[in-house]
Amino acid sequence: MKNLESREDIELLVNSFYSKVVKDEVIGFFxxxxxxxxxxxxxxxxxxxxxxxxxxxxxxxxxxxAIHFPINESTAMEKKHFDRWLSLWKETISENFEGENASMAITKSENIAKLMSYKMGMARKI
Ligand code: HEM
Known part of the structure; x- marks a missing residue:
């Protein structure tokens, strides 16, 4: 297992993540x-x-x-979608990387997803 430390590492992580995402039955359709x-x-x-x-x-x-508001307007981005997004992201990280940056990629994604989920929920109430 290696550390997440270069642009090439990020490319591998992001490519592997989206290859899971597009096949996923909960969020792929987005x-x-x-x-x-x-x-x-x-x-x-x-x-x-x-x-x-x-x-x-x-x-x-x-x-x-901002990119996600119009998506949320056409199809509600709900908690179950964010949960799946996060579980695929964490799974992809732990299959490929370890160390401080790998942990940071998880923590940051959780914080952003939490805020995004909250904002999308609020936008649907207006
Ligand atoms: C339910 C969860 C999510 C869904 C369904 C979703 C969906 C999408 C889609 C369809 C796009 C592409 C928009 C386009 O091509 O015009 C996009 C862009 C993007 N998403 Fe998400 N997303 C989700 C969660 C997240 C999270 C948690 C993050 C950050 C940790 C994130 C970060 C981004 C970024 C940075 C972009 C590119 C924005 C830009 O064009 O500048 N997304 N998302």
Whole structure:
């Protein structure tokens, strides 16, 4: 098992994660039907997003919360979806990596998912 320490590591992690996501019966449809994700654009954004979070590279410029509001408007993003997202993310990390950055990738994802889930829930009440 290796440490999560380079852009190549992040690429492997993100690619493995989304190959699980697209096959997943609980959240796969968000990426194939609700949004027809352009993977050539989305994957590099996700590499930069995680590189910025884990290595402080600041290569990601975007607003992850804002991207999810229109998705949530067309199909509610509920707790069960966030739970599945997180369990696939954690599973992918623990299959490939260990160490401080691997733990940080888990903690950060839990915090962001919690906030995102809350915001999506609030947006549906307005
Ligand atoms: C139920 C859970 C989630 C679903 C269904 C979901 C779905 C999506 C979809 C479909 C896109 C692509 C939008 C597009 O191509 O236009 C996207 C983008 C993105 N998601 Fe999620 N997401 C979820 C949770 C999360 C979480 C927990 C995080 C962060 C830890 C996250 C971070 C991002 C980022 C950074 C982008 C790219 C934003 C950009 O284009 O700048 N997502 N998400």
């Amino acid at each position: 990426f194939k039907e609700v949004v027809k994700v352009n993977w050539d654009l989305h994957l590099p954004k996700m590499y930069s997003f995680w590189e910025s979070i884990l290595f402080g590279q600041m290569s990601y410029k975007g607003n992850p919360m």
